[in-house]
Amino acid sequence: MKNKLTLWSMLASIYITQYIGLAFIMSATFSILREQGVELDKLALLNLAAIPLVFKILYAPLIDKYRCYFQGKYRSWLIFAMTAMSALLAITSMLSLQNHFTWLFIILTVYVLATGIQDVSVDGLSCKLFNKDQRKFASSIQFSGNLLGNIIGGGLILIFYPWLQWQGSLLLLSGLTFISLLQIICFQEPEEATSNTADKSHLMTLTLWHEVRLFIKQHRYWLIFLTVYPMGFSSGTAILNSLLVDSGWELPEIGFAVKVYGSAIGFASALLATLLISTLGRAKALTTITIIQATGLICIVPVTFGYTDTLTVYVAITAYYIGFPAILVTLATIIMDKAAVTQNKATLFTLQFSLVSLMGFLYSALNMTLANLWGYSIIAIASVTLTYGAAVFSCFVLRQQSTEQQMPAGHTGLEKSL
Numbered sequence: 001m002k003n004k005l006t007l008w009s010m011l012a013s014i015y016i017t018q019y020i021g022l023a024f025i026m027s028a029t030f031s032i033l034r035e036q037g038v039e040l041d042k043l044a045l046l047n048l049a050a051i052p053l054v055f056k057i058l059y060a061p062l063i064d065k066y067r068c069y070f071q072g073k074y075r076s077w078l079i080f081a082m083t084a085m086s087a088l089l090a091i092t093s094m095l096s097l098q099n100h101f102t103w104l105f106i107i108l109t110v111y112v113l114a115t116g117i118q119d120v121s122v123d124g125l126s127c128k129l130f131n132k133d134q135r136k137f138a139s140s141i142q143f144s145g146n147l148l149g150n151i152i153g154g155g156l157i158l159i160f161y162p163w164l165q166w167q168g169s170l171l172l173l174s175g176l177t178f179i180s181l182l183q184i185i186c187f188q189e190p191e192e193a194t195s196n197t198a199d200k201s202h203l204m205t206l207t208l209w210h211e212v213r214l215f216i217k218q219h220r221y222w223l224i225f226l227t228v229y230p231m232g233f234s235s236g237t238a239i240l241n242s243l244l245v246d247s248g249w250e251l252p253e254i255g256f257a258v259k260v261y262g263s264a265i266g267f268a269s270a271l272l273a274t275l276l277i278s279t280l281g282r283a284k285a286l287t288t289i290t291i292i293q294a295t296g297l298i299c300i301v302p303v304t305f306g307y308t309d310t311l312t313v314y315v316a317i318t319a320y321y322i323g324f325p326a327i328l329v330t331l332a333t334i335i336m337d338k339a340a341v342t343q344n345k346a347t348l349f350t351l352q353f354s355l356v357s358l359m360g361f362l363y364s365a366l367n368m369t370l371a372n373l374w375g376y377s378i379i380a381i382a383s384v385t386l387t388y389g390a391a392v393f394s395c396f397v398l399r400q401q402s403t404e405q406q407m408p409a410g411h412t413g414l415e416k417s418l
Helices: 002-035 040-054 056-065 073-093 101-129 132-159 161-185 200-218 220-231 236-246 251-280 282-298 310-340 345-374 376-401
Strands: none
Touching: 002 040, 002 073, 002 101, 002 132, 002 161, 040 056, 040 101, 040 345, 056 073, 056 101, 056 200, 056 345, 073 101, 073 161, 101 132, 101 310, 101 345, 132 161, 132 251, 132 310, 200 220, 200 345, 220 310, 220 345, 220 376, 236 251, 236 310, 236 345, 236 376, 251 282, 251 310, 282 310, 282 376, 310 345, 345 376
């Protein structure tokens, strides 16, 4: 029991520290640098620091194929990534915000790459360690941890910034990351059965690309579903942020409402998703939560018509964040099921989830562009309609797959258990 608690606490710690730095960089740092007089065109460059996260699928196969010089395939990469993360945050704390902006940008980009490696590695480790009953809880810890990290890095650190200042804030983030690193160092990853094949490296290369092609072929309807699924609800936060700015809300008010309060609601949603999955099963839970999300989006519609009083806005934020994290938990659980029985777990988990993330980003950008042409109201109503449609589509896709079973790579099929 003690070992299980240690494992779960380690997983939670990794997911929290994964986002405290990212939230600080992509949220709080903008405000801090602007206050220090950094030009807007330079601040815009900070968005490019997130590029390594978009291309996780490109380096995920390297994590599956190779290991660093430590025990455990995924543990070794986690030690490498988190050592780099902690060190880079400490180095960043010593830079001048105004005089070393170029170095700041380069180091933060490398830091984001390290968090991407950490993300892929811990997802692969979760697929490897947890059985079907445990995966829903692992996914819940993942997204609740991410949201808690978002609250700490994007909200609390900024609140205490007048006392911590730049160096203190970065050193605190570095120290928190180092605590997670110590937990990983003390952890022993179970080893997989070794191959007796003489040319094991060549076999692994063939297995990886053969398995990816086979996975795409046999899961093509599921991958099509992941491509269109986030079309409706992906732009909810962006719409809310823009609406509140246009309505005259102060930036600290928006930051607290969306980043702190919204993330707190999302934290509870991510934890409760486990209970819903246990009660309904994966397929029915995803359909049910999608319907909840569509219904929650209805609450954003009055805001688009100018009802931006505090009560209406907070109802909209509550309704949106009740469903959104729970959707991610349920999707991640199904995705983990499909990746867990493969040889290249990190790659195939990343392939699926990156598709959701990429399409969500593209749909959000498209929706904001169309909102500029047609108005927020039309986009909000369309989001509600498309999300209800996604719920219907999920019934069709998941019902088809619910009776199919995956097998490990090298067999005639791949598991599709839900």
